[in-house]
Amino acid sequence: MTDALGEALHLLRMSGTFYCRNELTEPWGATMPDMADCLWFHVLTSGRCDVEVDGQVISLEPGDVLLVPGGQRHRLFYGEAESPVVTTLPHEFETDNYAILRHGGGGPVTHLVCGAVRFDHPAAKHLINVLPNVLYVRRADDMRATIDLMAAEAQAVRPGGEAVITRLADVLVIQTIRSWLANDPAARTGWLGALQDQQIGQALALIHRDPAQPWTVERLAHQTAMSRSAFAARFTELVGEPAMRYVTRWRMHVAMNRLKDRDSTVSEVARGLGYESEAAFSRAFKRIVGVSPGQARAG
Known part of the structure; x- marks a missing residue:
């Protein structure tokens, strides 16, 4: 477990x-x-x-x-x-x-x-x-x-x-x-409660360990031995947001941390989190964080 x-x-x-x-x-x-x-x-x-x-x-x-x-x-x-x-x-x-x-x-x-x-x-x-x-x-x-x-x-x-x-x-x-x-x-409620749930906790651990993986609802459901619909509903109920939104937001948490490393370029951070292009990563980052990766690093 x-x-x-x-x-x-x-x-x-x-x-x-x-x-x-x-x-x-x-x-x-x-x-x-x-x-x-x-x-x-x-x-x-x-x-x-x-x-x-x-x-x-x-x-x-x-x-x-x-x-x-x-x-x-x-x-x-x-x-x-x-x-x-x-x-x-x-x-x-x-x-x-x-x-x-x-x-x-x-x-x-x-x-x-x-x-x-x-x-x-x-x-x-x-x-x-x-x-x-x-x-x-x-x-x-x-x-x-x-x-x-x-x-x-x-x-x-x-x-x-x-x-x-x-x-x-x-x-x-x-x-x-x-x-x-x-x-x-x-x-035992919210995100903390979700971490302690046997199946949703497993999904969260997978996301946290390797956010760069091309996660989908289907793949996470398979990993937790749940149907897609049951997994999606339970994840949203316990975590408070849909699984794929959480995956994106988690990647941006990790990106914020990696952007502090001045030796890593924005492009390297993007690739390290599974994005095929810096532009796609930057759009996702700005949508979640509210500023561009460059602005976040400067701030």
Whole structure:
């Protein structure tokens, strides 16, 4: 049986934009800026922290993990304090993307690990885009060992601390998403639900693995041992759009990613996605994305 959802999780490879180990003394506050195309994560390893996002305030306890998949602006605080944008506060940079922040009013200490990460693969980006605006998991048994390791690293600066914390953070992000997928009914609807359907999930996995194939409804139906009409109806019902429209849109997701590679020409991207001519690819790209491939690359 094809595990299309498992394949999508496998592609959640992150490139860290910013990791920060925080030592915060009450009262304290900091605003996380809007980070387009990024996911913010916060892991409270000790102390107390409130998070205000989208008008909702969530109180974290040690061992809790909170994700902001859309990367939107939000505020972390405890007690009555100003909340300057975190990028304006003085950091001790260990490397270009790893820093230590010490901030606050001198009271009890909170240790918090935060970061903003990006995902490059189109399947990973699509998965992140369908997550809720805030994803919050109380300390779970299957995440406890990872969090305990992170808490130990967050207490003191030690050789290799950056490597340990950044890798543990990446693992925790995936564990948190997996926990939400396993426990929230919303994860069993729409595109996520389709990935977990035995037959439509198999079709999606085939498209994701090799978008350049000359897919047709008939071919996908055959691969999933369904009749053409039954496959077409079920695909549209679960995914929310017809199969061939999804194939084209998925190819454009992949194209957007490949156009970032300045070593690949538009013609090469077109051929790599199964288009016989650059003109045909460009027409499809503009119809789906709204701009030409050249404009997308320049932007």
